[in-house]
Amino acid sequence: MIHRRRERIAALAALGRLALARFAVLREVASLLGEVILALGQLLRGRARFDRADAWAVVQASGAGALGVVSLVNLLVGAILAFVGAVQLLKFGAGMFVADLVSIATVREMAAVITAVVLSGRTGAAFAARIATMQGNEEIDALKTLGVSPVEFLVLPRVLALTLMTPLLYAYACAVGLLGGWAVAAGMLDLSTHLYWDRSADALAGTHFVLGASKSLAFGFLVAFAGCFHGLRAGRNAAAVGEATTRAVVSGIVGVIVIDAVFALCAYSLDI
Amino acid sequence: MSTSAAAPAIVVRGLRMAYGSKLIQEQVSFEVAKGSVFIIMGGSGCGKSTLLKHLIGLNPPAAGQVLYGESDYWAAEGVAQDAIRRRFGVLFQGSALFSTMTLAENVMLPMKLNGDRRQTAAEQRERAEELLGLVGLAAAADLLPNEISGGMKKRAGLARALALEPEYLFLDEPSAGLDPISSRKLDELILDLRARTGAAVVVVTHELPSLFAIGDDGIFLDAESKRPIARGAPKQLLESCDHPFVHAFLRREVPPEGVNDGSE
Numbered sequence: 241m242i243h244r245r246r247e248r249i250a251a252l253a254a255l256g257r258l259a260l261a262r263f264a265v266l267r268e269v270a271s272l273l274g275e276v277i278l279a280l281g282q283l284l285r286g287r288a289r290f291d292r293a294d295a296w297a298v299v300q301a302s303g304a305g306a307l308g309v310v311s312l313v314n315l316l317v318g319a320i321l322a323f324v325g326a327v328q329l330l331k332f333g334a335g336m337f338v339a340d341l342v343s344i345a346t347v348r349e350m351a352a353v354i355t356a357v358v359l360s361g362r363t364g365a366a367f368a369a370r371i372a373t374m375q376g377n378e379e380i381d382a383l384k385t386l387g388v389s390p391v392e393f394l395v396l397p398r399v400l401a402l403t404l405m406t407p408l409l410y411a412y413a414c415a416v417g418l419l420g421g422w423a424v425a426a427g428m429l430d431l432s433t434h435l436y437w438d439r440s441a442d443a444l445a446g447t448h449f450v451l452g453a454s455k456s457l458a459f460g461f462l463v464a465f466a467g468c469f470h471g472l473r474a475g476r477n478a479a480a481v482g483e484a485t486t487r488a489v490v491s492g493i494v495g496v497i498v499i500d501a502v503f504a505l506c507a508y509s510l511d512i
Numbered sequence: 513m514s515t516s517a518a519a520p521a522i523v524v525r526g527l528r529m530a531y532g533s534k535l536i537q538e539q540v541s542f543e544v545a546k547g548s549v550f551i552i553m554g555g556s557g558c559g560k561s562t563l564l565k566h567l568i569g570l571n572p573p574a575a576g577q578v579l580y581g582e583s584d585y586w587a588a589e590g591v592a593q594d595a596i597r598r599r600f601g602v603l604f605q606g607s608a609l610f611s612t613m614t615l616a617e618n619v620m621l622p623m624k625l626n627g628d629r630r631q632t633a634a635e636q637r638e639r640a641e642e643l644l645g646l647v648g649l650a651a652a653a654d655l656l657p658n659e660i661s662g663g664m665k666k667r668a669g670l671a672r673a674l675a676l677e678p679e680y681l682f683l684d685e686p687s688a689g690l691d692p693i694s695s696r697k698l699d700e701l702i703l704d705l706r707a708r709t710g711a712a713v714v715v716v717t718h719e720l721p722s723l724f725a726i727g728d729d730g731i732f733l734d735a736e737s738k739r740p741i742a743r744g745a746p747k748q749l750l751e752s753c754d755h756p757f758v759h760a761f762l763r764r765e766v767p768p769e770g771v772n773d774g775s776e
Contacts, residue, residue, distance in 0.1 A: 289625055294612060378608035385568050385602045386625050387594045 272469055275391040276399055283400075288392050295397035302363050302398075302464075303405035307412070309362060310355055314346075314413040317354050318420025321345050326429055335429045339439035342421030347448045351413035353500055356459035359406060360492030364467035367398050368488035371471025372481040380472070395468040399461060406460025407453050414452065447512050455503050459496050466492040519581070521546040521680065521712035522567070527576035529562050536562050539739050540576070542731045549706055549713040551723045551730035551746055555761065558735035560716045561605070561684055567714060568602050568682050569593065580680065598626050601678030601711070605685045607669035609657040615668045616640045616653040622675040643671040647701060663694035667701070674705065681711045687722045699725045720764060724750070732758050 282288040325341040371394055374380050380390050418440060425431040467488040474484035520543035527540040536559040544550040552560045565571040567578055569585060578585045580596050588596060609618050619640035623631060631639075644653050647667035652660055660668070666686060673681060686702065687695035699722050706713050717723050723730070723746045732742035732749065734757065742749050742758045750762045760767040 291613075291621075297612075373611075377611070378604040378606050379610055381565075381570055382602070382604060382608040382610075384570055385597065385600060386622055387597050388625055 268473065269469065272391070272395070272472070273465070275389070276395060276465070279389065279392045279396040280400075282392060283396060288396060289388050290393045290397050295401065298397050299401040299405065301366070302359075302401045303408060306359060306362060306405075306409060309358055310409050310413055311416050313354055313358050314351055314416040315420040315423075317350050318342055318346055318417035318422075319424045320420075321350065321417075322421040322424035323428070326424065330429070336431060336435060336439060338421070338425050338429060338431070339436045340443035342425070343418055343440035343443050344448060346417035346421065347414050347444055347452050349452070349500075351417050352410050352452045352455040352459060353496060355406065355409050355413045355456065356463060356496040357493055359402065359409070359460070360463045360466070360496060361489055363402055364463040364488045364492040365485045367402075367464060367467030368471040368474075368484045369481055371395075371468055372474030372484035375472065375474050376476045376478070376480065378476075390472065395472070398468055399464040402464035403457060403460040406456045406463075410452060410456035414449075451503065451507055451512060455500065458499050458503075462495045462499060463492045466495060518546055520544060521548075521580070522550075522714070523577070523579040524567070525577040525579070527563070527566060527578070528574040529559055529566060530574040531562075535738055537733055537738050537740070540731070540733070542740075542743065544712045544714060545729065546712055547706065547710045548728040549702065549715060549726045551727035552714065552716045552733065553718060553723060553730055553746065553761075554733035555718070555735055555757075558733040559738075560718075560733060563733070564682055564684055564714070564716050568600055569597055598676060599679040601673035601676065601681045603666065603669045603673045603681075603683045603686055605688060607657070607665040609665055609668055609672070611657050614654050614656055615644060615649060615660070615671075618657070618668060619643055619672045619675050622672065626676060640671075640675070643674055644668065646674070646705075647671045648697075663690050663698070666690065666694075666698060670698075670701065670705070674709070677709065678711055681705070681709070681713045683713065683715045683717075685717055685719075686715060687717065687719045692721070695719065695722060696725075698722075702726055718761075720762065732761075 279288055321342045322338050325338045326335060329335050329337050329341070371380075371390075374394070380394075383390050383393055422433065422436050425436050426433060470484040470488040470491070474480040522544035524540060524542050528538040529536040529540065540563065542550070552563055554560050562571065566573045572586055577587070580599065583592065583596055585593065585596050609615070610621065613621065616637060617640075620633075620636045623636045623639065627636070641650060641653055644650050647670050649660075649664060649667055649671065652664060652668070657665055657668070670683075670686070673683075683702065687698055690698065702713065702715070703726055705711070713726075715723075715726065727746040729745050730743070730749070731740050732753075732755075733739075734741040741755050742753050744753070746762065749758055753759060753762070757767050759765075
């Protein structure tokens with residue numbers, strides 16, 4: 241009887257500890273978010289201190305550097321959508337509507353989500369690894385002793401770069417995804433190029449682009465923030481770099497899906 | 513003990529160091545004279561680097577004061593704290609050079625961030641080359657940190673620490689991981705820099721040849737009692753300190769039975 245009661249108390253204590261730990265993480269997230277907003281204020285007043293050459297390198301790596309993998313993945317996703325759609329639509333003799341399916345799914349949903357997932361595994365992980373390594377090498381401490389906020393110097397350029405580059409990559413991913421769909425439609429369904437692009441143009445509305453671009457903006461911020469957050473929280477050993485990278489990727493991808501679900505609910509409520 | 517009659521450069525009073533509820537050291541008090549080399553000694557894990565972090569403003573202490581001249585670092589806020597910190601030069605244990613920057617760019621960074629705004633990039637570069645020359649790295653100015661040896665990294669870190677002509681120079685394990693010749697050269701460089709700049713130098717080390725070669729004064733931290741157990745110049749402690757652990761440590765001997773081995 242006493243033993244069982246002790247077990248119950250231990251389980252409750254463990255639950256309490258877990259809740260407190262989660263709450264502590266949320267407080268850290270809120271704290272970093274606040275620091276990023278303050279650093280943005282400093283930037284707008286022209287007082288933010290960061291290395292411009294490093295910031296430009298981050299912009300290039302986050303944007304142009306990701307074009308290859310974004311192209312490949314979105315081309316294939318566009319093609320896959322067309323394949324899956326074609327198989328079902330052909331049963332109803334509605335093969336030509338594959339263009340509608342691919343264009344709406346790509347522009348509204350897939351280009352933004354798939355690009356964000358790719359960026360989480362590529363750029364978010366790189367941010368986490370870089371900052372965690374700097375933590376281990378005492379480079380962050382060196383910045384602090386120079387009176388420079390690591391948030392201003394490291395986090396702000398990364399968050400801004402990826403937040404601004406992701407919508408551009410999204411626009412590019414839309415074009416590549418539609419191209420993938422066209423390749424399948426033209427090759428498998430004998431749909432003419434003219435008809436495919438005409439149907440796509442008819443099916444798409446400005447709201448689809450606005451929705452996709454808004455999502456990609458939020459995804460870019462989230463992926464960069466997750467990478468920097470886990471990098472800054474990392475311990476000071478080699479294993480910590482791996483752990484930070486894994487956490488950044490996992491939280492980035494999960495966050496993207498959660499935000500996408502929130503967008504879907506909002507879009508449904510607003511009848512967009 | 514320091515014999516300088518002038519006002520001390522650094523005064524530490526009643527410092528209590530702790531990580532949460534875990535006490536590291538308490539009742540840490542000492543003074544560092546201007547232009548002297550002060551050694552923080554002790555076994556592994558006794559809190560030497562933690563003490564240094566309290567001194568350079570990275571970790572706030574649980575209690576106590578750290579005064580630079582008349583200014584209490586941890587009581588100061590914002591701009592006042594920044595002004596004190598600009599007088600620091602810090603060499604970290606692993607050098608902490610920014611890996612994406614060349615040695616010259618590393619040395620120029622403090623000048624860009626905190627230096628004289630009227631100084632042009634060319635002037636900063638010239639000063640960086642001069643400092644790298646001072647530590648014997650003039651030819652390596654355009655190399656990246658991963659292209660040089662550990663000893664060269666330490667010297668480059670030292671050049672960066674000197675970039676803003678600091679009044680207080682903090683060196684964390686400067687000779688750790690260096691071969692005896694590089695270590696000896698670095699010791700000579702530290703003494704040379706102290707003579708040139710007049711800076712108060714605080715060194716964390718447990719390298720015996722180094723601490724005897726450069727130390728004017730020092731404090732010995734004990735992991736077991738979590739308090740300082742000896743104060744004075746390392747050579748003086750070697751001759752006269754009767755604490756069995758300090759005695760054994762400075763003679764590189766195994767402590768007698770019943771005396772802690774310095775680790776927790």
